Amino acid sequence: xxxxxxxxxxxxxxxxxxxxxxxxxxxxxxxxxxxxxxxxxxxxxxxxxxxxxxxxxxxxxxxxxxxxxxxxxxxxxxxxxxxxxxxxxxxxxxxxxxxxxxxxxxxxxxxxxxxxxxxxxxxxxxxxxxxxxxxxxxxxxxxxxxxxxxxxxxxxxxxxxxxxxxxxxxxxxxxxxxxxxxxxxxxxxxxxxxxxxxxxxxxxxxxxxxxxxxxxxxxxxxxxxxxxxxxxxxxxxxxxxxxxxxxxxxxxxxxxxxxxxxxxxxxxxxxxxxxxxxxxxxxxxxxxxxxxxxxxxxxxxxxxxxxxxxxxxxxxxxxxxxxxxxxxxxxxxxxxxxxxxxxxxxxxxxxxxxxxxxxxxxxxxxxxxxxxxxxxxxxxxxxxxxxxxxxxxxxxxxxxxxxxxxxxxxxxxxxxxxxxxxxxxxxxxxxxxxxxxxxxxxxxxxxxxxxxxxxxxxxxxxxxxxxxxxxx
Numbered sequence: 001x002x003x004x005x006x007x008x009x010x011x012x013x014x015x016x017x018x019x020x021x022x023x024x025x026x027x028x029x030x031x032x033x034x035x036x037x038x039x040x041x042x043x044x045x046x047x048x049x050x051x052x053x054x055x056x057x058x059x060x061x062x063x064x065x066x067x068x069x070x071x072x073x074x075x076x077x078x079x080x081x082x083x084x085x086x087x088x089x090x091x092x093x094x095x096x097x098x099x100x101x102x103x104x105x106x107x108x109x110x111x112x113x114x115x116x117x118x119x120x121x122x123x124x125x126x127x128x129x130x131x132x133x134x135x136x137x138x139x140x141x142x143x144x145x146x147x148x149x150x151x152x153x154x155x156x157x158x159x160x161x162x163x164x165x166x167x168x169x170x171x172x173x174x175x176x177x178x179x180x181x182x183x184x185x186x187x188x189x190x191x192x193x194x195x196x197x198x199x200x201x202x203x204x205x206x207x208x209x210x211x212x213x214x215x216x217x218x219x220x221x222x223x224x225x226x227x228x229x230x231x232x233x234x235x236x237x238x239x240x241x242x243x244x245x246x247x248x249x250x251x252x253x254x255x256x257x258x259x260x261x262x263x264x265x266x267x268x269x270x271x272x273x274x275x276x277x278x279x280x281x282x283x284x285x286x287x288x289x290x291x292x293x294x295x296x297x298x299x300x301x302x303x304x305x306x307x308x309x310x311x312x313x314x315x316x317x318x319x320x321x322x323x324x325x326x327x328x329x330x331x332x333x334x335x336x337x338x339x340x341x342x343x344x345x346x347x348x349x350x351x352x353x354x355x356x357x358x359x360x361x362x363x364x365x366x367x368x369x370x371x372x373x374x375x376x377x378x379x380x381x382x383x384x385x386x387x388x389x390x391x392x393x394x395x396x397x398x399x400x401x402x403x404x405x406x407x408x409x410x411x412x413x414x415x416x417x418x419x420x421x422x423x424x425x426x427x428x429x430x431x432x433x434x435x436x437x438x439x440x441x442x443x444x445x446x447x448x449x450x451x452x453x454x455x456x457x458x459x460x461x462x463x464x465x466x467x468x469x470x471x472x
Contacts, residue, residue, distance in 0.1 A: 002067070006039035013073050013082060019043070020067045020092065022124065025107060026060050032086075034066065037129055040272050044075065044083040052089050063095030063105045063124075112459055119463055119472050127280065130273035131452050131460055134266060138447060141265040142218060142239055145258060151214040151241060156201030158220065161193055162422050170196035171222050171234075197222035202240050202439060203373070203426050206402060209242035209437055210429050216241035218444075226467050230456040233445060235465035242439035248375075248384040248401040251438035252361050255388050255397050256310045258442075259359075263302050266451045274299065274451075281453045294392060295353060298453035301391045308358035310388065315365045321355055322347055342369045343387075348394040360389045372416035373426075374400040375436075376408055386440070393450050399440020406430035 002020045011017075021036035021043075032045040045068050047057060060066070070086040077083075095105070104110045104118045104125065115122040122128045143153065159173050175190040189195075201217035208215035221238045241254065266274065278298040285293045296304060313321075322328055322337045327350060335344040343362070351360050364377060365385040374383035388397035403409045409430055413420055420427060448460035458464040463472045 004038040005034070005036045005041070005043050008043060008072060008084075009039070009041060009082070011072055011082070013071075015071045016069070017072055017084070018067065018069045019084070020065065023060060023062055023064045023066060023095075025062060029057060032060065032066070032068075034068065035129075037123070037133075039133075040126060040130060040276055044077070044080050045070070045086050045089075046083055047086055047089065051087050056089055056091060059091050059094050060089070061095055061097050061100065062107065063100045063103070065092040065095075066090065067092055112456065116458060116464070123462070126276065128459075130276050131448070131454065132462060134270045134273055134452055135448055135460065137269050138262060138266065138444070138451065139218075141262050141269075142444075144265075145261050146214075146216045146241065149214070151216045151243075152208065152212045154201075154205055154208040154215045154217050156198070156204040156217045156219065158198055159191075159195050160198045161191070161195050162203060162426075170199060171224050172196050199223055200238065200240065200441065202242070202441065203423070205240050205242040205439065206426070206437065207429060209244045209439070210435070213245070214241070214243045228467050230458075231446075233457055233461065233464055233466060236457075236461065237444035239442040239444060240439060242402075242437060244435050244437045246401075246438045247436050248363060248386060248438060251399055251401060251440060252310075252312060252363065252386055252388075255386070255399065255440055255442075256359075256361070259388065259390075259397070259447075260306055262447065263305050263451065267299075267302060267306075270451075274302075277453050296391065301453075302451065304357070304391060305359055310359040310361050311356045312361045312363065315362055315382065318343070318347075318351060318360075318362050321351065325350060325355070340366050340368065345394045348389045352389045352391050352394075359391070362387050362389065370400070372412045372418050373402055373409070375403045376412070384438075388440075390450055392453075393446055396446050396450065397440050397442050399438065401436065401438040404430060404434045404436055406434065 002018055005019055005021060008017060008019060019034065019036065021034040024033040024035050024042050026032050030047050032047065033042040034045050035042040049057070067090040068084060068086050069088040070084045072082050073085050075081060075083040100106055104115055104122060115125065115128065123132055146153065173195045176188070199221055201219060201221070205215050205217045216239065218239045219237065220235055222235050224234065225232055243250065243254065281298050294301070316339065319337065319339050327333050328337050333346055335341070335346065337347065352358070363384070363386045364382045367376060367381060367383045370383050370385045374385045376383055384401035386399050387395045390396045403412060406427065409427060410420065413423070413427070445457050445460050449455070449457060452460060454460050458466065
């Protein structure tokens with residue numbers, strides 16, 4: 001039975017082990033660097049020409065898959081503690097050198113754009129092996145955190161008849177031919193009403209929290225924004241906890257504790273991959289002008305989050321800080337600053353990285369720029385909404401205390417042009433023992449960008465879906 005290379009590398013010398021993996025390199029007809037994806041490091045396999053057939057050796061090349069049987073011994077060379085003296089090698093799948101030369105498997109540096117073009121094999125590279133191992137650990141940590149804290153995992157629908165955000169173009173789901181009379185009128189459609197891919201599982205997660213106390217959903221969501229930027233995807237994953245008998249302060253506490261837990265988990269369980277990504281980012285930034293470089297390294301940004309209590313300020317206080325800032329006074333902000341605006345990335349960056357130098361939670365936003373379901377504050381102008389801002393990322397969490405008052409929620413539906421008949425069930429929950437409750441959304445890929453230091457969101461999801469791109 002095959003052992004994983006990550007486990008073999010921890011072993012003391014022993015006889016008769018078996019591993020399988022892919023050839024990273026083959027030097028001098030004797031030394032194979034074999035990797036199975038279980039860790040960053042490859043193991044060296046030494047070929048004994050007297051034990052391995054000549055025709056087998058002739059077909060060992062970069063990219064080929066092998067099964068190796070042999071003895072784990074102390075390495076005579078530098079760079080590794082142990083190596084495998086091969087007694088038998090079987091080629092599972094060949095890789096023709098001419099094909100490898102046309103692929104990203106050839107041993108040379110490739111641009112991230114080139115790697116995206118071959119996303120079906122980019123996980124074989126050190127960079128993307130590291131990214132997607134971390135993605136696994138982060139997904140596991142999310143479920144572990146909520147399980148250990150008494151939350152119930154709810155599967156919310158991917159196909160829905162509501163738009164939780166109250167605005168925005170959505171992906172239509174229909175069985176009818178486009179442009180037909182039936183398609184236009186929705187007659188005889190599969191669900192008998194207009195449906196689309198969900199933009200959020202929040203509304204349904206609220207229903208679960210109002211029965212189970214604590215609930216969360218973690219699944220794919222879809223936004224049909226025609227936005228070809230480094231921060232947007234058409235399909236991405238959202239973590240959305242909801243908790244009953246809770247207000248905006250409980251929500252802020254949850255968000256801060258949750259993020260710190262995830263970052264500590266990454267540091268504890270992904271140290272090798274994080275060290276590789278940290279070193280890679282430092283080398284990449286050396287090529288940039290000084291004003292374009294990050295003030296802190298990846299590992300320093302992660303530690304910054306762990307070492308500090310998040311700064312908590314109101315939206316109005318944030319606007320005042322920005323108005324008094326040097327960039328504003330010297331007209332260096334691209335976007336204007338005034339009460340009522342939706343904060344832009346440059347504003348968030350200044351607050352987190354220049355002014356406070358730690359994560360920031362902004363609360364009590366103008367009602368006009370937030371969604372209909374957010375609880376109206378007593379001033380009549382703001383809502384109990386919060387955003388958590390991170391260094392290098394900006395907004396990483398957005399959430400609110402939900403409007404639990406039936407009459408107020410009904411009025412807000414009217415103000416936001418949300419048809420009551422579309423969410424009658426959501427309104428109905430406010431009639432049967434309504435309680436204060438709160439929750440937030442954490443974009444999984446935004447979290448992944450932070451913990452990996454990758455600057456393009458397409459590089460932290462295995463198969464990105466963006467405008468004009470649905471390959472693989």
